[in-house]
Amino acid sequence: xxxxxxxxxxxxxxxxxxxxxxxxxxxxxxxxxxxxxxxxxxxxxxxxxxxxxxxxxxxxxxxxxxxxxxxxxxxxxxxxxxxxxxxxxxxxxxxxxxxxxxxxxxxxxxxxxxxxxxxxxxxxxxxxxxxxxxxxxxxxxxxxxxxxxxxxxxxxxxxxxxxxxxxxxxxxxxxxxx
Amino acid sequence: xxxxxxxxxxxxxxxxxxxxxxxxxxxxxxxxxxxxxxxxxxxxxxxxxxxxxxxxxxxxxxxxxxxxxxxxxxxxxxxxxxxxxxxxxxxxxxxxxxxxxxxxxxxxxxxxxxxxxxxxxx
Numbered sequence: 468x469x470x471x472x473x474x475x476x477x478x479x480x481x482x483x484x485x486x487x488x489x490x491x492x493x494x495x496x497x498x499x500x501x502x503x504x505x506x507x508x509x510x511x512x513x514x515x516x517x518x519x520x521x522x523x524x525x526x527x528x529x530x531x532x533x534x535x536x537x538x539x540x541x542x543x544x545x546x547x548x549x550x551x552x553x554x555x556x557x558x559x560x561x562x563x564x565x566x567x568x569x570x571x572x573x574x575x576x577x578x579x580x581x582x583x584x585x586x587x588x589x590x591x592x593x594x595x596x597x598x599x600x601x602x603x604x605x606x607x608x609x610x611x612x613x614x615x616x617x618x619x620x621x622x623x624x625x626x627x628x629x630x631x632x633x634x635x636x637x638x639x640x641x642x643x644x645x
Numbered sequence: 646x647x648x649x650x651x652x653x654x655x656x657x658x659x660x661x662x663x664x665x666x667x668x669x670x671x672x673x674x675x676x677x678x679x680x681x682x683x684x685x686x687x688x689x690x691x692x693x694x695x696x697x698x699x700x701x702x703x704x705x706x707x708x709x710x711x712x713x714x715x716x717x718x719x720x721x722x723x724x725x726x727x728x729x730x731x732x733x734x735x736x737x738x739x740x741x742x743x744x745x746x747x748x749x750x751x752x753x754x755x756x757x758x759x760x761x762x763x764x765x766x767x
Contacts, residue, residue, distance in 0.1 A: 480680075536680070587695060588676075
């Protein structure tokens, strides 16, 4: 995983594998502190042992490195990664924070591309991206709405990829990412 | 208000566009997107394939993602399903390999031995 963009995509894939049909991402970036929270409605995790690379429920291989690698990347900068089962309903919430000015911080990479990729990799997923700035939160991407618009012919489906990329890039720029 | 002819054309266009996503596809390409695939550059592979599909105006090809299936050292891997032929799995599919496989296998139905991993059951 060379950058945060790869890690985000990876966490998203975890959600998909856990049977999630809905994923909500919230990000904020102020004064070199990048915060990200990802909430899904998948099967949920059993406990903190998911952060152990040698604990995995899958059968194709016996190690799982995705989460431990991101945890390490966050902690290397003095940040953290927390993961917990949602209490009010099925699913998992994952949060991490990192100091982007730290010498060991991984670069963001192309985060906008990650969101465009998610749209095409999992066409049925309900996905929402919120960006927080100064206390207020704004819904930046809503894949369900985009799909509905595409069905009504308002947005050309083939152009959607570029559209999502550009919207995401524009909004991320506002919080100094990319 | 648009006239009837315009509306009809719009409807046809949307129908064509939607064919890309709604399952009436002749060809399906599945890209391995586990942690291993992502770390090996599977997102670049997927985007190259999407670009090629767009450039060739092919609405009958679908690209989708799957998780890891246990051969992490051979990532990025893709599976190609054409009609009811045996599915073909390729290994080490970087951007150049994706281009080659698209031109040979997808456009001309010739399996690319160089990147072949296995052929599946029907």
